[in-house]
Amino acid sequence: EPEVTQTPSHQVTQMGQEVILRCVPISNHLYFYWYRQILGQKVEFLVSFYNNEISEKSEIFDDQFSVERPDGSNFTLKIRSTKLEDSAMYFCASSEGTGPRELFFGSGTQLSVL
Amino acid sequence: QKEVEQNSGPLSVPEGAIASLNCTYSDRGSQSFFWYRQYSGKSPELIMFIYSNGDKEDGRFTAQLNKASQYVSLLIRDSQPSDSATYLCAAEKAAGNKLTFGGGTRVLVKP
Numbered sequence: 223e224p225e226v227t228q229t230p231s232h233q234v235t236q237m238g239q240e241v242i243l244r245c246v247p248i249s250n251h252l253y254f255y256w257y258r259q260i261l262g263q264k265v266e267f268l269v270s271f272y273n274n275e276i277s278e279k280s281e282i283f284d285d286q287f288s289v290e291r292p293d294g295s296n297f298t299l300k301i302r303s304t305k306l307e308d309s310a311m312y313f314c315a316s317s318e319g320t321g322p323r324e325l326f327f328g329s330g331t332q333l334s335v336l
Numbered sequence: 337q338k339e340v341e342q343n344s345g346p347l348s349v350p351e352g353a354i355a356s357l358n359c360t361y362s363d364r365g366s367q368s369f370f371w372y373r374q375y376s377g378k379s380p381e382l383i384m385f386i387y388s389n390g391d392k393e394d395g396r397f398t399a400q401l402n403k404a405s406q407y408v409s410l411l412i413r414d415s416q417p418s419d420s421a422t423y424l425c426a427a428e429k430a431a432g433n434k435l436t437f438g439g440g441t442r443v444l445v446k447p
Contacts, residue, residue: 264437264440265380265424265426265437266437267434267435267436270434278433324382325370325382325435327379327381329378330378330379
């Protein structure tokens with residue numbers, strides 16, 4: 223069964239360092255997303271990406287965040303200068319087409335900022 | 337701020353019983369609604385979605401939507417211990433748009 227894959231599964235970094243979280247969405251999907259979940263809190267939307275550009279972003283997704291689809295298969299989230307409050311589980315997701323449809327989530331990257 | 341609200345639980349149900357989960361949303365522009373199951377430390381998995389008023393059944397699960405009351409519910413029939421998880425309600429305004437998640441209801445099914 224096709225799945226969204228994320229690497230690494232765990233990332234520990236020092237405050238102020240840059241991190242890149244990587245995702246390979248399902249191959250025929252057109253919409254790509256990043257969500258995050260701080261421990262014990264809601265799943266929060268960060269950004270959506272369609273047709274090689276950001277289609278929507280949340281207030282969380284400030285200038286420290288960026289996304290890229292560098293090669294037609296990978297989808298990355300970069301945090302330029304990490305803060306303690308960026309510690310969370312980051313989920314990549316993808317979906318196909320239009321209309322109500324399933325959002326397939328990856329298994330997540332647990333980011334710990336020390 | 338547009339919110340999706342759920343009772344955090346835990347909702348404790350005996351094995352074989354019906355679990356009833358509720359969700360309310362504040363944005364009347366929301367069109368589609370999703371129920372996800374999330375086991376501790378894992379990613380959300382879709383159970384079902386609904387976008388028309390009324391009931392929608394899928395196996396042991398039934399989703400109900402009432403747009404006038406801005407209310408979505410999920411019934412789990414014949415609850416099993418493996419159904420013990422956090423159930424997330426999510427709303428979407430238009431296809432391809434973001435999902436706004438509720439905080440989830442933790443369900444415990446006791447043998």
